[in-house]
């Protein structure tokens with residue numbers, strides 16, 4: 440997490456409050472001394488709606504391992520994967536919703552992978568989009584190459 444004022448990564452927690460559905464932390468940047476607030480609840484309490492209508496709690500670890508599988512033996516460092524996961528979690532938190540469709544998260548992953556590595560992108564897409572036949576994968580590759 441970076442300071443919203445200067446982008447510095449080091450800050451200290453000056454106040455923590457446990458509200459009904461969130462842990463609210465007041466933080467102070469160690470560089471510019473500006474204060475900002477973070478909420479650590481949405482991702483923890485976020486429900487993911489699957490395509491069949493089932494809901495399950497958002498699982499950061501599951502998201503990370505899904506990306507790791509797609510990125511296996513590709514030139515993508517674990518730091519990069521961690522960073523992608525953090526960015527997705529932050530984006531989800533920024534939406535401020537209690538439920539999100541699994542497709543929304545999947546598309547966020549695809550957006551990141553499209554910029555990182557095309558093989559990882561296709562691997563993730565084929566699992567995630569349930570692309571079973573070669574023609575669908577081919578279409579997706581063509582779409583990607585057209586970008």
Ligand SMILES: [Zn+2]
Nearest residue numbers: 442445468471
């Ligand atoms: Zn700062």
